[in-house]
Amino acid sequence: MDDATLVDYAKTLDCIHCGLCLNACPTYKLTGAEPSSPRGRVHLMRSVAEGTLQPDSEFAEEMDFCLLCRACESACPSGVQFGVLMEHTRAGLQTERRGSFFARAARWIGFRVILPSRFALRLVAFVGRSAQRTGLTRFVSRFGFARALRDAPTIPPSAKRALLQPMTPARGEPRGVVGVLQGCMMPELFGRVNRATVAVLAEAGFESRVPSAHVCCGSLHAHNGDREGARFLAQKTIVCFEDIVDASGHPSPIVVNSAGCGAHMKDYAHLFDADDPWHERAHRFAERVVDFSEFVALPRTRAALERRLRDRPSRAQAVRVTWDDPCHLCHAQKIRSEPRALLDLLPGIERVEMRDSEGCCGSAGIYSLLRPDDAAAVLEPKLQELSDTRAAILVTGNPGCQLQWSAGVKRAGLNVRVAHIAELLDEALQHGPIDPADRNA
């Protein structure tokens, strides 16, 4: 690949160098360095495309340092498609990157063997759980190469890792059928969030269908420069959900409870050239994709939940909760008011705003695994913002954020529960008052 195609040159020209993105960027806020800002990165890409700069290791480092949170897109009046630009550049860099044999092998196994296979994912979870139980991970993580294992999330017991049923019926009067994305790592780490998701949908009158052949949407592949893997998984996802239709044969909405996956699935078309038939197919698919909070906050669904929640017992003292906008929900999907409106339905809570709630928490897909120190540094000021809210529960809508916050809260010694919005809605529907402590912990 030559330097001209390494970068999507035409899209770099959208940047007018005004700098309004600077203060929105987590890596610029961390370093104050222009090359670590969106404007700086676009400038680097444009210079490479124009041949005035070589895509050297420093160039690659700045591209890797980016969290791909897309906060710059929310700040950019000029409409620079930074996410697309960065994915393109990373894919280009990946094809020419050498790296150590070990790193390339780990990458290949992760992206091409584990993520696309339910069997492999479950095997890894099983082995991981056993290793965590026996103390093997603690032992192995003393060796440099396996340091990341120490910070790996605790894998729940197998009973809590059950997959969703292919079909969960609506409760009460049925109002429709939805497809639900179960996800690749969700069942292994956040089976409870998946179960809460279909339970809330059932209460709202929707039958959930989960295509059992489906595993991974490919967003991690696209964000990390494996465009080919991303294309393959996008095609597979599209096919898996194509025959989920309602009673009248109309394609059903596809509900996604992971903001990162939803944002990527809504954006599938950009993986395919405009003259590729998959482009149009991806476009039609994308129109069906909805975030969980986006779908449940639709007026009729929300009204149905509101009726059910109204007669639930409340509690004398309100529990303080705060919403942390996942980047790929607020910046990529422009969803901000819906989750807040849903939280306001919950009995016995007081919702407060957290400063910089739209700032990245540092999770960023597998970023927190690849660059744990940077990820922790990005979260650091946000932990202070959280503590300033004096909230008992931090609510999010993305599994990566949930892991990152849980680890951060533990590290900082804060007494804050980290929950997915679907879990809280489910709890309110099942039990009434929201518990400031995690029932599952």
Next chain:
Amino acid sequence: MEPKIADGLRAIVGDRGLTTNATRRATYESDGLAHVRQVPDLVLMPRDTRETAAALRFLKEWNVPIVPRGAGTGLSGGATPVAGGVLISTARMRDVIEVDSVNRFARVQAGVVNVDLTHACADHGLFYAPDPSSQKACTIGGNVAENSGGPHCFKYGSTTQHVLGLVFVTIDGEIIDLAEPCVDPLGLDLVGVFVGSEGLLGIATEVTVRLLPVPPVVETLLAIFDDLDSACDSVTDMIAARLEMSAIEILDKHTIDAIEASVLAAGYPQNAQAVLLLECEGSDVEVAAALRDIEPILARHGAYDIRRARAADERARLWAGRKGAYGAMGRIAPDLYVTDAVVPRTRLRELVRATTDICEKRGLKVANVFHAGDGNLHPNICYDRRDKDELARVLDAGDEIMRVCLAAGGSLTGEHGVGLEKIEGMEWLFSHDDLAAMCRVREAFDPKRRMNPGKLLPMRACMETRSAVRPNEPRNG
């Protein structure tokens, strides 16, 4: 550049405070004036006054030019690097040192972002008044260097009216501490001299600013017009009627279209040829009285609709749209040349039209969005810097706009500074003696003229000063 320089600086600011790598340095090659570019030899990011002073003391013996930089959002090339020079960025000096809510001042490091200062004092019911359109990114230090303005400077005045004290470091690394907030400086007003000196006298590292109480009532009006001329005339009349507003802005159709196509879409009506964005602040009696006076004037000039922002978020959207206008123009072409001219407010209609004609007769696309209340025009010229011929036409148009505005009794710049961009204009506006006097002030701080050379004061004039100050010698022409 001599490797010993980097080694010496690294010992002072540490690894994170110094950028030597060519790829990383390349991103500093321009500020908001994107067609002029020069990669700096080194980029230095000190954490505080002490590090800045130590670095400048060290650099003294190497005799290299120094260019200060805030966020690099300036539009006149004030932070364009100089060949063979060191760029000193204040981006890591980001601490709000003190907010004194009783005495209404704040002390901040120079790299604090303008809007972060206002956030820091919001809990006390106070705010920092100068609000340049780039306020979400630009730094207080940069505002001090350029004496920045903003929409609300119509009422509150520009940066210089709000700086109570400073700490700056001279080219020799001497720390000049004028941080104590004082209303009436004793002796020479060095703070007054420093504000707006565009980095020629030193690098500000700490700034003490005045804070104002947030006004109890704010009303934001959007007046909609069928043509730009009438919008301009209504402003002239409002000024003549001595109405007390805090901001008077005009946006033309091209600007409205660009904003409405962006993430900052604010609900500006796209069928209008121009809108006036007005704000009144004060007690409810004052605001009501002002509105009573304003509305008939707007109606007389043909405003066919006057909308009031109903809530704080609607007001915030209207302003975010206005302040993102420059960036939004990126939708029209890859580059934008933002001219900054000041004209008498009695001749707004005529001069807005003249500047538009200057651009259009050169085949350039121009959009107008400006601080009408201050007579501060910003004809925004859309272009593509890769097209050399178009760039030449843009610069030519910029020159003519400057000449026309000067001839009409206006000024070179309203708020963006002279920088590199308007340095020739200084010679049109000022006599040789004027410039020589300014050069002598500069040389009192920096005899070798190593601070930000080539900006604000024409080098030629400074060189000639050397001979001019010699007594009893006849001067040529």
